[in-house]
Amino acid sequence: MSSAPDGKKLVRSPSGLRMVPENGAFNSPFSLDEPQWVPDKECPRCMQCDTKFDFITRKHHCRRCGKCFCDKCCSKKVALQRMCFVDPVRQCAECGLISQKEAEFYDKQLKVLMTGATFLVTLGTSEKSETMVCRLSNNHRYLFLDGESHFEVELSRISSMQVLTEGSPPGGSSSPASSMMLRYKTVGSRDLQNLRLEATDDRKTASVWLAAMHKAAKLLYESRDQ
DSSP, X not given: OEEEXXXXXXXXXXXXXXXXXXXXXXXXXXXXXXXXXXXXXXXSBOTTTOOBXXXXXXXXXXXXXXXXXXXXXXXXXXXXXXXXXXXXXXXXXXXXXXXHHHHHXXXXXXXXXXXXXXXXXXXXXXXOEEEEEEEEOTTSSEEEEESSSEEEEEGGGEEEEEEEETTBOTTSOOSOEEEEXXXXXXXXXXXXXXXXXXXXXXXXXXXXXXXXXXXXXXXHHHHHTO
8 A cells, every 4th residue: 555645545455456535534425335246156157148167267356346257248447437446447248338438427527517617506595696606626525616605515415416407397308407406414404405506698518517417416326325
């Protein structure tokens, strides 16, 4: 184990090298834990094609699901950023496809979210709204909202997130996203707070940001259900 800049450390696990935060409490809310590998004695055959393992047909563990496969069914090495692996790791066909789709989020959507967009922000039941820039923090743990005032929403405290399209119910249209409703808990409170973000002048940038946030929500809830 060796230290690295920006509060991260290099850790070697049976699956490969991982670059993780020094303090586990600061893990990205999108991250996944490494799975427990299915014990060798419990998988005499490939869990995909049922080929029997022997001296010639060796078994391999998928780094994402932990199941046992033959080389044919688990030959690809794919980037697995949600587990913080430094290099691409061996995954089964099904997990590899999922990881490849997630790579787009890390390569594109995260950059969009951290760049930010401008919205008309309404907090709670207030009749007053404020124009603010909303962006994702560099450690992916907070939404920063900056205008005349500043406040933050921790992603782990968001209980629901709904992206809306103009004049249509959620999911009922392919129209560009125009607003978002959040419900979250503030520190030290059990009560849910409402937060509404509405696109303003630069609607295209706001729409792209909201679409990226919609994808982020899917990964966020998946991490919680792990």
